[in-house]
Amino acid sequence: MKLIIHDLNQSEADRLFGHHPDDAILIGKDQEIHQCVGCFGCWVETPGFCKIKDDFCDIGKRMAQSDEVEIVSRCLYGGFSPFVKNVLDRTLPYHQPYLTIRDGEMHQKDRYKNHVNLTVRFYGDDITLPEKTTAERFVEYNGVDLDAQSHTVSFYKNIEEMEAARQ
Amino acid sequence: MKIGLINGSPKAIGSTSEVLLDELKGLIPDDHDLVSVGMHHAMLSSTQLEDIASCDVLVFALPMYMGGIPSHMLHCLMQLEKALVESPHPITVYAIVNNGHYEGIQNETTIAMIKNWTNRAHLKWGQGIGIGTGLMIALAKDVPMGHGTKKNLAHPYSTFVNNLLDRQSGDNLYVNPTYPRFALLQGANHDWTKQGKAHGLRKKDLTLAP
Incomplete structure (x- = not known):
């Protein structure tokens, strides 16, 4: 299964993902999301599920069912836009509370056996060089933190440019 | 000098960021005016925006979430960027970022994002400090600086505060736990x-x- 997380409006999403595979799940701004409050309930009260009752309480499970995760986001300060980052923040139940050493650094243990291929596509017509550098390191960090099989990052000036590259 | 202490934790009370700011307050001489701002939700009030804009120095204290800035804070930073760009402000920005893992260096990217925000808001970048397992510091609230869990924090915090008081820039600092x-x-x-x-x-x- 492929999980596509994006911050596009409906017409842009239709254009970009119009012919997505049947087993792809699209996560966009039309879904209700609240911010992670750092309660760790998803670790010590309802393991694997977020305690916040909205469209994202099972985001960890959805991530676990995916072999591909594609993120399309405006590049903001070298990271994701607020909506996309909110979705990522809410993937805490995808991890176990228990700590391990991965790539020489401390991270959370995997709760699930899957290892996603992470593809991140940033867009923005005025992304600065320091922002690009930050974004590359950020995605690399996410790749390690999610224990992804692979991670790639690319930058586009606008959706049209991304659409051409995706085809 | 007016110093804005901005707590970017989603927790309004009892956060590690709050403790780290309290530790900082203890090192700032009394003749400075301290303004505390809670950035706990996805929107700042007009009073908070005015308070922040009136400062000479801003110190953001925040937890690292998934390698970056927590999402609610991104909303606030966008709002603040817009307000600050409309009229120029000679503000110097510092950041204290903590995470739940051991290595302080894991906060590097989050600090870089705050620096990138500083550039977008046309402000001056000061310095960042990344603290590994910040919770250990928070749990040792009553331990004096430079002792026990806070042993490794004393020198970097002192450097950080000196730069802040002089409004000087410095290389980012990273702190691992004592243990x-x-x-x-x-x-x-x-x-x-x-x-x-x-x-x-x-x-x-x-x-x-x-």
């Missing part, structure tokens, strides 16, 4: 099991893959 990594890992894992038990869950329940 060895394996000891901290074992201790933290034991504590998660304990927290699970408090909710009636066994160790293996915490590793379930629903």
Whole structure:
């Protein structure tokens, strides 16, 4: 299964993902999301599920069912836009509370056996060089933190440019 | 000098960021005017925007979430950027970022994002400090700076405060906990099991893959 997380409006999403595979799940701004409050309930009260009752309480499970995760986001300060980052923040139940050493650094243990291929596509017509550098390191960090099989990052000036590259 | 202390934790009370700002306050001489701002939700009030814009120095204290800035804070930073760009402000920006893992360097990218925001808001970048396992500092609230859990924090914090008071820029600083990594890992894992038990869950329940 492929999980596509994006911050596009409906017409842009239709254009970009119009012919997505049947087993792809699209996560966009039309879904209700609240911010992670750092309660760790998803670790010590309802393991694997977020305690916040909205469209994202099972985001960890959805991530676990995916072999591909594609993120399309405006590049903001070298990271994701607020909506996309909110979705990522809410993937805490995808991890176990228990700590391990991965790539020489401390991270959370995997709760699930899957290892996603992470593809991140940033867009923005005025992304600065320091922002690009930050974004590359950020995605690399996410790749390690999610224990992804692979991670790639690319930058586009606008959706049209991304659409051409995706085809 | 007016110093804005901005707490970017989603927790309004009892956060590690709050403790780290309290530690900082203790090192700032009394003749400075301190303004505390809670950035706990996705929107700042007009009073908060005015308070922040009136400062000479801003110190953001925040937890690292998934390698970056927590999402609610991104909303606030966008709002603040817009307000600050409309009229130029000679503000110098500092950041204290903590994470739940051992290595302070894991906060590097989050600090870089705050620096990138500083450039977008046309402000001057000061310095960032990344603190590994910030919770250990928060739990040792009453331990004097430079002792026990706060041993490794004393010197970097002193450098950070001196730069802040002079409105000088400096290289980012990274702090690891005083304790060895394996000891901290074992201790933290034991504590998660304990927290699970408090909710009636066994160790293996915490590793379930629903």
